[in-house]
Amino acid sequence: MAKDNKKMVDAITSMDEDFAKWYTDIVKKAELIEYTSVKGCMVIRPYGYAIWENIQRILDGMFKETGHENVCMPMFIPESLLQKEKDHVEGFAPEVAWVTHGGSEKLEDRLCVRPTSETLFCEHYANIVHSYRDLPKLYNQWVSVVRWEKTTRPFLRSREFLWQEGHTIHATAEEAIEETERMLNVYARFCEESLAMPVIKGRKTDSDKFAGAEATYAIEALMHDGKALQAGTSHYFGDGFAKAFEIMYTDKENKKVYPHQTSWGVTTRLIGAVIMTHGDDNGLVLPPAVAPIQAVIVPIQQFKEGVLEKARELEATLKAAGIRVKVDDSDNSPGWKFAEYEMKGVPVRIEVGPKDIEQNQCVIVTRHNREKSFVSLEGIEAAVEGKLREVHDGLYKAALENRERRTYACTSMDEISDVLQKNGDGFIKAMWCGEEECEDKVKEATGVGSRCIPFEQEKLSEVCVCCGKPAKCMVYFGKAY
């Protein structure tokens, strides 16, 4: 077994040696993606897509519980429509793919492939929202969007990516702001409860706002290498889009007024976040809630009488308990299988051989810490469920510890530079005066950009870390994916 394991371990680069290479090794060897001849786009393979299906299923349930409905907008946006909101078009036009011909016919109005769908939702809302009785509309769609990125990396930044985009429209600013916050909280809860990934909730600085938004909120996570990753965003638009698209409704006093809007999204980037939060040098480590296979059963000496039968029996028991389970009865050696499912990040491995059967037990190994225990086959469902919770809790705890260990409160520019040089990347907490100039200077001088103004504020000092003028708030800085 040791030898087999070593073979697989050798096959991927160590994360300490080259984190970027470790990452791309994993996405390939765990069979999450494959490259294509379409530059910057990828095939999401069955194992990778099954993770996304689990993410979708859980999030979609949370959206529906909070009153949202799914719709589907066209994938194209006419250039004239994209141009209706000034900031929005400035933000997105430089990075869209343009359709200029349909068949052999040249189009009069070019179409872009949606980079995001605010403009389409606004056009639709202008058609269907007339009275306060029509509000709110709480819509979402699960689609792919295209942004013509120059440098790309699987899941983290690709020209086409899968996402969901929520778009809501409300009678009042208060309701819309409440929605923006509600969905940020849904995202944070999902990341913590389903991805075992702690996140910082906060507001983006003005320089980092979504094109056309009044305020952008985000959840920020810290990856294993100390770099930050924006895991989800929620935007409050005020009535800016409503004005640009002439969406008006008649309120209860029979006056024509503008409604207020939001949008919010998470993407397949979450899969990248999972890899870089929990993975190790043996491969992927998946949080149980989104793992395509939660428990793999490896029969030991599977050609001996009764072993495969017992494995199948176990599989049926666990399946009936709602656990996603698989028996690997292939010709490969147990050692090969151990390494394979470690690479694929399966949270729990169950080994069952002739000796175990004799003693009515099996061996359970948890992926994240490789702890091994002997467990009675009596009541095995509860035992496996317990192990899955253990994996989730263990992953969350380790991720939180990593983030805490790598979060530094700094009160001067020199301190930021020193801390980063000494410890490598991480979150820097520092006070800020609110001026974009200082934000830029911090980035220039130390390499870390503002990630967000966290909702949970601390007072590290009275003055801005950069200019020394009175501070307005504490900011998280970091290097970002």
Next chain:
Amino acid sequence: MAKDNKKMVDAITSMDEDFAKWYTDIVKKAELIEYTSVKGCMVIRPYGYAIWENIQRILDGMFKETGHENVCMPMFIPESLLQKEKDHVEGFAPEVAWVTHGGSEKLEDRLCVRPTSETLFCEHYANIVHSYRDLPKLYNQWVSVVRWEKTTRPFLRSREFLWQEGHTIHATAEEAIEETERMLNVYARFCEESLAMPVIKGRKTDSDKFAGAEATYAIEALMHDGKALQAGTSHYFGDGFAKAFEIMYTDKENKKVYPHQTSWGVTTRLIGAVIMTHGDDNGLVLPPAVAPIQAVIVPIQQFKEGVLEKARELEATLKAAGIRVKVDDSDNSPGWKFAEYEMKGVPVRIEVGPKDIEQNQCVIVTRHNREKSFVSLEGIEAAVEGKLREVHDGLYKAALENRERRTYACTSMDEISDVLQKNGDGFIKAMWCGEEECEDKVKEATGVGSRCIPFEQEKLSEVCVCCGKPAKCMVYFGKAY
């Protein structure tokens, strides 16, 4: 109530008066779609999309049960890749949308927005299939595709439409043919069991084959107006694509050989089929399996004490039994609600008012035949489930009767013309020699094209309906959507 109902009924065109107008009235007034400024594309609204989500959920379960896995390919295909299979590019190139620019940069190799993804799957298979151990691959994806149609109609023919496309690759021709047939059977079973829509299974004539296929199989349904609708297709490719894309594998004898492929798909067109199979002059009629709301509870005199409470109690009971149920407690009158949910095709309506509560009963009305019955609240779940089955069976029976009534066996060209003139559109069963020339002549002379060569053959005569030479098979002819 009668008055309210009339108001809604007046709002849609009668199907006997103008079937096409009746259809577009329904898709708009039942809030299935809305038009957009993107020509030939539409917004699928929450109620329409919820039907698609149900179709997806059921079909996806059937695909997974038969061993298929979901993946996601890029939405773009480089022109050079599309051109690799000669017949395929000829079939699709004239109707694709071309992306020529990414941001401000002109692309060297134009990209088309996928009209179908055989070429991308082939490129991927060439990368991952090397040995007989890698076979079969049974993949599917749920995406949208684009075909630059000249005339479009919601759900039936649009420039962008949602679909699933299965793409499989097998060691032998036999296995691939078996898969092609298996998936056609899955489609037929789904149409019958979930859409209450009987279908004819058969093979397309050569002139109607998919571009690049050796054989195309289809399921054909007959709409209320006697026109035929192709509801799903399954293609057998032989090794043609494998040769064009140089996909080879090493077999058990260590020889390099070509694998065999299939593809199969159904689209949002199925929603159009449901509308035109079951709908009536009061609106949509939905088969229970895919209805977003299976039962609507309309409280009568809802402001009287206890009525809304009882309605909510009933809702909770039915929900717990797995029935998709909704209480409409809005200010609208019961009559308005009756008409509204008839328009939306909700299979079962439950009325509950003070008198019913007194007698511990409710009124149940089934949408398809407007039959009314008094049902005890004791064991109401089973009663509603029974009513839902009744609706399904009633819809299926009516659709089958419509098809049988409108299917005509003809043995001469004159008979075809006469039958169509006398009875209007329908299926014509006739013998055929197998020559494309005769197929064309039938269409020219009588207006009906070949729909399929049904698996269930009959011998109506010895000779071709057109040329009088010996017949090879019986063909279904019809006018098609």
